[in-house]
Amino acid sequence: MFRFLCLGIVALAQPMVPPAGPGVFTAKKIAATSYKLVVMGHKFTARADVEKYLAYRAAEHTLEQNADWFTLTEDRAKGETAVPVPKRDPNGPRYSFRMKNFRPVWRYKAGGATEWKRWSPFSGEPFPSAIGDFEVSVDILLRKAPMDDADPLGFEARALSDLLINQVSPPK
Amino acid sequence: MKTCALMICFAAAASAAGPWVKGFVVSWYEPAFRFGGRSDYSRGTEIEPGVDCPHGSTTHFANPAQTFKAISLVPWRTSKEIEAISNPPTNTLNRDGEGVYYPVWRAASAYRGYNRDIETYINPFAAEDPGQPQVVSRIGEGFNLDGKIKEIDFVSPDGEKGIDNALYRAWGCDAPWRGNGNGTLVLRSNDKMLEGLYTIVIRLTGNKDPMNDDDVTLEIGYSPDKVMKDASGRVGADYSYRILKSEQYSKLKAKIKDGVVESEQAAEIHMPQIAWFYNQTRDAFFRNGKIRLIIESEDKGTGLVGGYRDWRDLYSQNVFAQDGGQQGVREHEDHIANYYALRRHADGIYNPKTKRYDGVSTAYRMQLVSAFVVDPDKPMEMPVLSAEMRRRKAYDDTAAAMIKATSTLIPQDVPPGSGEEAVGRGGVPIPRRRVR
Numbered sequence: 001m002f003r004f005l006c007l008g009i010v011a012l013a014q015p016m017v018p019p020a021g022p023g024v025f026t027a028k029k030i031a032a033t034s035y036k037l038v039v040m041g042h043k044f045t046a047r048a049d050v051e052k053y054l055a056y057r058a059a060e061h062t063l064e065q066n067a068d069w070f071t072l073t074e075d076r077a078k079g080e081t082a083v084p085v086p087k088r089d090p091n092g093p094r095y096s097f098r099m100k101n102f103r104p105v106w107r108y109k110a111g112g113a114t115e116w117k118r119w120s121p122f123s124g125e126p127f128p129s130a131i132g133d134f135e136v137s138v139d140i141l142l143r144k145a146p147m148d149d150a151d152p153l154g155f156e157a158r159a160l161s162d163l164l165i166n167q168v169s170p171p172k
Numbered sequence: 173m174k175t176c177a178l179m180i181c182f183a184a185a186a187s188a189a190g191p192w193v194k195g196f197v198v199s200w201y202e203p204a205f206r207f208g209g210r211s212d213y214s215r216g217t218e219i220e221p222g223v224d225c226p227h228g229s230t231t232h233f234a235n236p237a238q239t240f241k242a243i244s245l246v247p248w249r250t251s252k253e254i255e256a257i258s259n260p261p262t263n264t265l266n267r268d269g270e271g272v273y274y275p276v277w278r279a280a281s282a283y284r285g286y287n288r289d290i291e292t293y294i295n296p297f298a299a300e301d302p303g304q305p306q307v308v309s310r311i312g313e314g315f316n317l318d319g320k321i322k323e324i325d326f327v328s329p330d331g332e333k334g335i336d337n338a339l340y341r342a343w344g345c346d347a348p349w350r351g352n353g354n355g356t357l358v359l360r361s362n363d364k365m366l367e368g369l370y371t372i373v374i375r376l377t378g379n380k381d382p383m384n385d386d387d388v389t390l391e392i393g394y395s396p397d398k399v400m401k402d403a404s405g406r407v408g409a410d411y412s413y414r415i416l417k418s419e420q421y422s423k424l425k426a427k428i429k430d431g432v433v434e435s436e437q438a439a440e441i442h443m444p445q446i447a448w449f450y451n452q453t454r455d456a457f458f459r460n461g462k463i464r465l466i467i468e469s470e471d472k473g474t475g476l477v478g479g480y481r482d483w484r485d486l487y488s489q490n491v492f493a494q495d496g497g498q499q500g501v502r503e504h505e506d507h508i509a510n511y512y513a514l515r516r517h518a519d520g521i522y523n524p525k526t527k528r529y530d531g532v533s534t535a536y537r538m539q540l541v542s543a544f545v546v547d548p549d550k551p552m553e554m555p556v557l558s559a560e561m562r563r564r565k566a567y568d569d570t571a572a573a574m575i576k577a578t579s580t581l582i583p584q585d586v587p588p589g590s591g592e593e594a595v596g597r598g599g600v601p602i603p604r605r606r607v608r
């Protein structure tokens with residue numbers, strides 16, 4: 001009986017998202033309220049798994065910094081215009097977040113290679129098929145409530161975290 | 173002639189000083205949304221565009237294209253499935269129970285989570301935000317509940333700044349509640365109230381001039397007596413109603429100036445909430461609320477009640493009377509979008525544990541007809557409709573599951589016997605049995 005009780009307490013105390021290993025997630029301050037967030041790993045599973053984990057960490061980082069929402073600064077290199085910049089529509093629907101607009105940039109080493117390559121979701125190039133080591137990054141700007149829910153790159157941290165908390169785990 | 177005589181009588185009564193009592197029965201009750209469209213105007217597929225909602229009322233699940241948008245966000249659906257759900261094999265938009273669109277869309281809309289087993293009207297946080305048009309105009313009715321004037325606040329039609337009515341901002345474009353008193357659920361809920369589902373009465377007592385008195389007692393609450401109508405079908409004046417000192421009753425201090433009654437700001441106001449089924453009939457429970465009544469003549473008036481309401485009460489009230497899919501498809505509303513809008517605009521009842529607001533500022537309009545409001549001969553409880561208790565339990569169980577889900581973020585199962593259970597599992601409708 002005591003054993004079951006202890007097991008129950010341990011189960012309750014466990015975080016819903018397993019802790020990440022060292023270096024898997026980093027948040028580097030680049031301005032007063034801006035951060036570059038990076039998730040890195042060595043065993044690629046699926047693009048969605050990694051990007052969702054990064055989105056979850058972005059939401060949690062926002063809350064840890066006592067902010068309420070963040071805007072994503074798209075990392076578009078010169079010529080990466082195949083995907084249009086999302087437009088603001090103040091008279092259109094409003095959102096707590098739009099997952100389709102959470103588009104981080106990838107750096108990766110193709111299986112066995114030693115040099116890093118870049119893949120941008122804005123380039124129009126297909127997502128690489130062979131990935132070994134990887135680094136996925138976004139720049140975010142932290143904001144306080146009320147949220148500008150007409151901003152197509154705005155993400156409400158609590159809503160985003162609630163959606164993703166049961167779906168993510170850190171990459172290896 | 174009649175009006176003139178009434179005005180003279182009213183003026184005579186108004187000038188008298190001494191103990192007085194005045195009663196009203198509520199003859200119309202709706203969210204204080206301010207319509208900006210024209211009921212005879214539409215533009216393309218937009219219904220009654222206006223200054224409140226530039227693209228008109230919501231059109232969620234109104235047609236295959238809108239359904240496609242909502243179902244496209246479901247990560248486990250293949251494009252083939254999304255196409256098939258959005259365009260069931262029929263030529264008509266048949267929304268009858270026996271039709272094709274209705275059961276298919278109703279069931280599919282209820283399962284939009286990150287995996288196939290999650291019912292997302294009970295677990296709305298597990299679905300992506302489909303987006304909700306929101307009110308963009310600056311004019312809105314209600315009260316300045318927090319005593320502040322903020323950028324996001326509305327300005328009242330008579331120029332008062334700082335109006336807090338986040339429910340209007342969030343849900344003011346929602347099709348069944350938007351309109352010039354003709355929103356489908358506005359009509360339905362008022363029809364049910366006037367047919368006897370519930371009755372709200374108000375009693376004012378004072379000791380000075382009934383039009384100018386700085387020490388008034390305002391009582392509002394549930395009456396067990398059905399609203400009485402006259403021969404023309406309108407709510408009749410000067411009928412008698414009992415007021416119960418029940419869980420749906422409040423007594424407030426108020427003042428009257430030139431026939432305008434302003435209550436104190438009360439920590440709690442209890443009175444019936446809007447309902448169109450018995451299982452929804454319950455306490456509206458406003459926090460930091462206020463009531464304003466305008467006595468227009470001897471036999472009628474208007475009213476506004478506002479305060480912060482718990483978002484979980486608002487969400488349950490709008491979703492669980494039947495089931496979310498049924499109401500969403502029928503009324504062109506998306507409860508997942510409404511969930512996100514409600515939480516995004518929550519502005520009161522701060523919860524230090526979660527660091528989130530649990531309350532949404534609201535305001536509701538009332539029309540009043542004079543009545544004699546009396547205490548029952550003996551103390552009495554609110555009557556219970558035993559035949560409806562099964563559905564009431566289903567509502568309570570479903571609301572409890574949603575509250576548990578959204579507070580623990582652990583998806584909850586569909587309670588047995590609930591409306592959500594009747595929809596089907598995993599987005600697949602349960603075939604209806606045909607009665608021959």
